[in-house]
Amino acid sequence: MRITEHPILEFQRGEEVTFFFEGQELKGFEGETIAAALHAAGIKVLGHSPNMHRPRGLFCAIGNCSSCLMVVNGEPNIRICVEKLKPGMRVETQQGKGCLK
Template identity: 40%
Template sequence: MKLRVTNHPILGNPEKKKAVTFTFNDKQYTGYEDESLAAALLANEIRTLRHHEESGSPRGIYCNIGHCFECRVSINGKQGVRACLTPLKENMIVESHGKLPTPVRDWRSSDE
């Protein structure tokens, strides 16, 4: 966990928290129990959490407060979970989302 604040005036010292392991896209990482999954991913230098459903462009953490839905991942098989609002637990299995196999139909299209 390379990118960590080691002494925060309000949050304290994260090294005093319990370290847990989790997987992201089949690779194992370490974070601190009950920190947000987004924070654990950022600390492990993971920036791309999914890809846009239609264009395939990379998406990551944007607002980090639960408003934008850019950090959606699958956790233990449940799709569409926001990483910024999800507390990290031991042995979580996290997977990114990719481009959909068929482009999303443009709702403005008039041909039906």
């Protein structure tokens, strides 16, 4: 789902690009955040809370809350709400605190 109409904001999108979520090919627009592209593709569960393992979605969307940490191109703990989408990116759900390789 994308917002196409808003009382105040206007939307200028970049070129359409392909990226991967858990190996699944998805389309997004270059320059938007990874979170925006995932939401547009209907993916709203970005991870799980550490203790009670409840699904976690987008919360602050400005890089504050760390609700959206995911593994991007093999690197864990990426705040996907502020990280811009690039062609061919591999985005994966993070388990626990993430693992450095």
